[in-house]
Amino acid sequence: MTRNRAGADGVATPSMATYYRQRATAGLIVSESVPVSPQAVGYPHTPGLFTDAQTEGWRRVTDAVHGEGGRIVAQLQHCGRISHPSMQADGALPIAPSAIRPNGQAVTYSGKQDFVTPRALEFTEVPSVVAQYRDAAARAERAGFDGIEVHAGNGYLIDQFLRDGSNTRTDGYGGTISNRMRLLDEVLDAVCTVWTASRVGVRLTPENSFNAMSDSQPQRHFEYLLDRLSTRRLAYVHVLEGDMMTKAAGVDYRSLRSTFTGTYIANNGYDLTRAQAAVRTGHADLVAFGVPFVANPDLVRRFRENLPLAIADPETFYVGGDTGYVDYPDCPGEEEISA
Numbered sequence: 001m002t003r004n005r006a007g008a009d010g011v012a013t014p015s016m017a018t019y020y021r022q023r024a025t026a027g028l029i030v031s032e033s034v035p036v037s038p039q040a041v042g043y044p045h046t047p048g049l050f051t052d053a054q055t056e057g058w059r060r061v062t063d064a065v066h067g068e069g070g071r072i073v074a075q076l077q078h079c080g081r082i083s084h085p086s087m088q089a090d091g092a093l094p095i096a097p098s099a100i101r102p103n104g105q106a107v108t109y110s111g112k113q114d115f116v117t118p119r120a121l122e123f124t125e126v127p128s129v130v131a132q133y134r135d136a137a138a139r140a141e142r143a144g145f146d147g148i149e150v151h152a153g154n155g156y157l158i159d160q161f162l163r164d165g166s167n168t169r170t171d172g173y174g175g176t177i178s179n180r181m182r183l184l185d186e187v188l189d190a191v192c193t194v195w196t197a198s199r200v201g202v203r204l205t206p207e208n209s210f211n212a213m214s215d216s217q218p219q220r221h222f223e224y225l226l227d228r229l230s231t232r233r234l235a236y237v238h239v240l241e242g243d244m245m246t247k248a249a250g251v252d253y254r255s256l257r258s259t260f261t262g263t264y265i266a267n268n269g270y271d272l273t274r275a276q277a278a279v280r281t282g283h284a285d286l287v288a289f290g291v292p293f294v295a296n297p298d299l300v301r302r303f304r305e306n307l308p309l310a311i312a313d314p315e316t317f318y319v320g321g322d323t324g325y326v327d328y329p330d331c332p333g334e335e336e337i338s339a
Helices: 014-022 052-067 123-142 157-162 182-191 218-230 253-258 272-280 291-295 299-305 334-338
Strands: 029-035 072-077 105-108 111-114 147-151 200-204 236-240 264-267
Touching: 014 052, 029 052, 029 147, 052 072, 052 123, 072 123, 123 147, 123 182, 147 182, 157 182, 182 200, 200 218, 218 253, 236 253, 253 264
Parallel strands: 029 072, 072 147, 147 200, 200 236, 236 264
Antiparallel strands: 105 111
């Protein structure tokens, strides 16, 4: 859950350490998206993993989480075409699999601006992008994370390669679903030279329209992807089931889940009852909660004790500062209520 609270240099702040520490009772924290290079940045004030200062900033976060007995993985991200020249070195165009301008607007330091037509990544440039992920994975290890999650969803670069609405290439990275999966395969090969596969997860969003994304056959294409990922013995796949904007789902996720033999994390608008049913029936091994954890740092306790949930204020999601970030209180105990 990106919150745009890092410094302008992309370094995690003391408030960020507090935010993650407050939520350390989660079974596993998946960090906000972490840009793997300056080229990967697509939003203001996002904490990267490509400088020594950023690595040390994240070390303070992981130390805070571990001090409370928690576990945390870094979600590695390259924004690709949904960045903006104002976010790129020397005003360069963002990169993408194909020169297709997405509908919508980029979030920049000077406010929202229309997306631009990106530059199609040259075949010979792909290894440099893969190296960005490998280097960030190594920094994540030095920063004390317990693992990494490769963000291959939500309309970011790897997802742009996976889905045919954004990838019209005719070389070895386009056309067939096997070719479109090639970047993800190469990234996983690279990061697994740093981490064992059992410490590496993958985030997928088969039919999410966020960032102007689409695919002609998400059921068939993502069943293929999950079948292939099963052979890697990853820590997990983390699947957004449906569209994050509308919550509508056209894919049969039970069928999709059955093609993956490893740990499956379900995500998208789950409440406690639905999550318990998903785990009980074997549809999911784990369930991810996003917005409820924003407003309820003690969400695990509230679920366990059937306590009421606080409601998050979306007006403070991305504005910076501590308001709506680290000031959501824990639910008072019985002794505090009686006092």
